[in-house]
Amino acid sequence: MANTGDITTATAQLGDSRTQDAFDTVKKCITLFGAVGAIVLGTVAVMAFTGHEASPFMWIRGAILFLVAFLLHRFTVRAAQGSYKAFDRLRTLSTIMPIAIIGVDLIPGLCPAWYAVIQGLSALALIGVAVITRGSALSAAFPAPAKK
Numbered sequence: 001m002a003n004t005g006d007i008t009t010a011t012a013q014l015g016d017s018r019t020q021d022a023f024d025t026v027k028k029c030i031t032l033f034g035a036v037g038a039i040v041l042g043t044v045a046v047m048a049f050t051g052h053e054a055s056p057f058m059w060i061r062g063a064i065l066f067l068v069a070f071l072l073h074r075f076t077v078r079a080a081q082g083s084y085k086a087f088d089r090l091r092t093l094s095t096i097m098p099i100a101i102i103g104v105d106l107i108p109g110l111c112p113a114w115y116a117v118i119q120g121l122s123a124l125a126l127i128g129v130a131v132i133t134r135g136s137a138l139s140a141a142f143p144a145p146a147k148k
Helices: 019-051 056-081 084-105 114-132 136-141
Strands: 002-004 007-009
Touching: 007 084, 019 056, 019 136, 056 084, 056 114, 084 114
Parallel strands: none
Antiparallel strands: 002 007
8 A cells, every 4th residue: 555645545445336335425424414504504594584593602503513514525535535634534523523513412501402403413414424434344445554
């Protein structure tokens, strides 16, 4: 396996159909996460324009989680091209973010129940990404790099 900068060329395993199917599923999960984020942000906007309560927390968190979907998608594309760093970041974020999303949602009075439920649903898509990135197909394509 040759390593040129950030891109690791493991063409045999990255070209494998199981690996590409796993990346396709990861992309779908991230698209779902982004779509739910867009729905949340749109709902907050409609609420604000119709005179209902839309706190700055709801705006900021909704925007950040929506924008993170683009970052995760970029990591997925780069990982599918062979970048171990992008794969590691994707795997790490998809594990930490659902915990953080649900943990914040459980803080009493921070956000309305509907908001917490929808954000929790978006976290389910990321849990799917975390499971897939730790599955056998992608773990075989990205063995841990040797420590120097």
